Amino acid sequence: MIESIDPEIDAGRFPCKRIAGDTLDVTAAIFTDGHDLLTAVLRHRRAGAENWNETRMQPLGNDRWHARFVVEEIGRYEYGIVAWRDEFGTWRQGLSRKVDAGLEVHSELLEGAAIVAAAAARSTDRDDARTLEKAANRLAAGGDPALRLETALSVALSDTMDRHPDRVAEAHGARVLAVEVERERAGFGAWYEFFPRSCAPQPGRHGTFADARARLRHAAAMGFDVVYLPPIHPIGTTFRKGPNNAPVSAAGDPGSPWAIGAADGGHCAVHTELGSLADFDRFVAEARELGLEVALDVAFQCSPDHPWVREHPDWFRHRPDGSIQYAENPPKKYQDVFPLDFECEDWRGLWQALLDVFRFWIAHGVTIFRVDNPHTKPFAFWEWAIAELRAQHSECIFLAEAFTRPRIVQYLAKAGFSQSYTYFTWRNTKHELQTYLQDLHEPASQETLRPNFFANTPDINPEFLQFGGRAAFQIRLVLAATLTGSYGIYGPPYELCIADRGAGAEDYQDSEKYQLRQWNLQAPGNIIAFVQRINAIRRDQPNPWRGSLRFLPIDCDDLIAYLRTGKTREEVMLVVVNLSPHHAASGWLEIPLEELGLDPDHTFQMHDLLGGATFLWQGPRNYVALDPASSPAHVFRVRRRLRTERDFDYYL
């Protein structure tokens, strides 16, 4: 019986996820009736391959077994468990017990001879076959019992027998399971979102891709990995929105980039004022030279001026009066946006066209896609589209912007999205953060949902930032960047600490969504150097930030403390954050010395990579004080004392 395989998502309906180079640890309950010993193997292969690789599983006790394999390459692997009764091992164990008890074992040796002879007959290795035949003959022969026992119980025979087990009655786990392996950026990366149209050096001019290259350098200097652009396509004019989401626009208002499509084209065109497709290609190339990847926003909706409205009116829902149904959330109307009808008669044609949108941009060097509101489109579309794209472009990464209920967020992650927007933006207190992070680390989430913690977005100007001042921006940045592998900010407002509230509770005043802005990157009070430092810490040692997370007790409600551990115990970071942007806070922190390999009797160094200071600590309880006026956080590397004092460098 092979039961309770872990990981196994929804009875094998979905794959679990890993990053290339990661290890997949698999456990299962494996047992049989009777008293026979078992052999179990974990097998794995690239999906589509014919042959399996097998790894012996080891018993953990109480019928739980374990083995692991490394997923070297991007793509899908399959895995499963196979087990069988170990006839020879069972016989050998019984024989050994009888010998120990001084019993006569002539008959047992004859039974063993038959088992070994059968293995000899099975063996396809001629040397092993000969060895086993000889052993079988020796067991079956009369003569010196001591000599026969020596053969029977020898490690050499055991090892040879192990290579030729009788697997005719082997048992298989009920289902072949899968793991989807992606590249590192799927699980680790710092994202910087900005509007290219606000990059012109002259006030009032529409920014271009050429202008935006300076912003690329700015993002690269801050140490980001991904720059993510809101939609870059032609913007509709019908019902175009004015500044601050005004229902009517004036001449010259640029409109919302999410009202996609105009006479110039739709999802496969570039907004003329940003430049040409060739300009975009140059922009992508320059980003690559700076170590940045460009992520595009995929928003499957159309302005009334989108070419598809004319070419494929059947792809939209029509009202009884013949007009096309615009987006709405009663009483709100979004007349500048037509949703696509994914269930229209010609859904195959529509779905193929949408897939081709991805393919178009992949051909232009984009492999990271941030998908707008995927939860308002059919789950089946995403599962199909992502699988189709991955089959040809396994390097593609998909971020789901589904601000909706947890089950739906989770489902989209299972259905194929590499990463997910989360509720992090609204989790501020210690209790909220700890509870939410624990939810994300529950088995159901942890194997399939990779969070991307955005500290703000053009749509979400969090109240915490509106009222917390500069320290608030630092606090939320540290949390976003150290609680998960992927995080992002929408800049330059973020690094300039700008959070003026617009009409809605979480709107930005004079939002770039509806107008051009100009940003002074030298403005006093900015946290550019702080962002730089955080990203440098992350890049220096990536694994802990997408590794395991453990909150530590600290006796102050404003202080939150956690350990992040990478693939080994050496890859450990300890973060302490003061969650109050207004007050200094202090408390006693408890750290698990033994787990960290620290000697309770010796001092150890805590090196704050953020502030640069080093603290000498000893024992499990140590004092921490953080004043948001200077720095609201420590990001510690633990330096263990080395036992040798041959040289001065005795901290590791």
Added chain:
Amino acid sequence: MIESIDPEIDAGRFPCKRIAGDTLDVTAAIFTDGHDLLTAVLRHRRAGAENWNETRMQPLGNDRWHARFVVEEIGRYEYGIVAWRDEFGTWRQGLSRKVDAGLEVHSELLEGAAIVAAAAARSTDRDDARTLEKAANRLAAGGDPALRLETALSVALSDTMDRHPDRVAEAHGARVLAVEVERERAGFGAWYEFFPRSCAPQPGRHGTFADARARLRHAAAMGFDVVYLPPIHPIGTTFRKGPNNAPVSAAGDPGSPWAIGAADGGHCAVHTELGSLADFDRFVAEARELGLEVALDVAFQCSPDHPWVREHPDWFRHRPDGSIQYAENPPKKYQDVFPLDFECEDWRGLWQALLDVFRFWIAHGVTIFRVDNPHTKPFAFWEWAIAELRAQHSECIFLAEAFTRPRIVQYLAKAGFSQSYTYFTWRNTKHELQTYLQDLHEPASQETLRPNFFANTPDINPEFLQFGGRAAFQIRLVLAATLTGSYGIYGPPYELCIADRGAGAEDYQDSEKYQLRQWNLQAPGNIIAFVQRINAIRRDQPNPWRGSLRFLPIDCDDLIAYLRTGKTREEVMLVVVNLSPHHAASGWLEIPLEELGLDPDHTFQMHDLLGGATFLWQGPRNYVALDPASSPAHVFRVRRRLRTERDFDYYL
């Protein structure tokens, strides 16, 4: 999407379990992409029936839904979940919001008219069809908008539409699930095990079924539900064991009843010294008259003298020297017992013969079987055999005596056994008991494994009883009888408080397994009246004892306290036991007043059904003191104060 259905055992591989008359509560996560409202139904039917019964599910929040159904009859039921988009409800909600916002809704009313007209066309009920047609016409017509809206938003229309949903695109849970429903005795009963051969009134004579009738009356008087007999078949003479498991027997030694089979017959015969098959039938009938059921021991193994050894030597494993392999656990040999080879060539013949053993005894009025060591026979045999037997005799109950590792115990329960022996016998301290009971109430166990807590067996003379004296017997009896629905004792040693230790750590001295004993049921110090009282309490109100279990805080390590609750809050019992047989213990008990419906400002009565005393308590913390010298336990019924004082009986 329909996910995370609960209960669902191993992706539907096994049924969950209930008792006839129980409710099956089913929850699931149900959601869809987009913003449409959903309708979900839980459907169920008798297995094999064509039509489903449907129950509307209710949302619990965050996409979790719930419904329940009552399993009225013994046998298997199937259940599953179906959900679909509620087109009319979604439309109605949108309309309502627009009306509230004062928007113009002409187009919306036309859309609604189309939805209602489609339902009219679908309706097979002519009255409903006419009603819907009229409503559709009213919505589509011009004229007074207020009147049209009144129709559109009316509860009457909503109710009628609800009866004719468009289920063309309904979604089904991935698997049809099953629940196995058994009779009450599968989950609730007090068992009394005894050896008929020790029932003779004269010392040294072999007891008969006729003699054993006195013991039936004794068991009935103590309030037991089931009497369970060790094997009653002819006992082999070859390698017959002598008293206290001596390897050699003297003439006249009766041998072990588990060495089954002799010249007189095998598993379908009665040991001649016990009487004839007709005597056994009379014994079963008399038991029935006394309100007792007879359970038989099914031990699928043979003495060397069993007829099958001669008739079907191929059903046994042979050693290289041609002899039949006896049972062994090196260095121990059990030469009086041959295991059957369930995987022999003629396994079909053997399995059928074993099935026929059950059928034979069912024909003689036995429907409860205690199966000896099921884990040393193939799981597949039990799954097949129990299903075959249940198909014709759904009243059959199977108790698995698998003293082995947890996964295997659990698997046998899933594969079909109604009840399972447990580790209760070795759980003595508060921590051990609480941890073990919590394990048994974990989802994986709770839905499939029904414990039967035996306080002792002929094989297990627990150390706690060996050294604890009379109070120890009372303590373990109360625990066994009040912690689970089914429990048992092996008597008369239990009620006579006899626990003299034999050679092995848990053997009985002069065990009845190997010799005849005589018991004086009037011996001083017996706890017969105590057993009577406990069984009377259980019978008086069965549901709490197989209902939910919750441990309560009590500030004394020797005291354990728990609530048992039946189908309603009224069916609640509170048990407090002193786990020390040696010392008096006292402590403050915390009880959840609100949950029990108790007013913190008024006294309430705690009526000890065991001791007869009544305590007046108030508030959440109350004092309990228990002296094992008088009684080691309270079994309280809570008597709530009634708000009326019209008569004297103001406690309920």
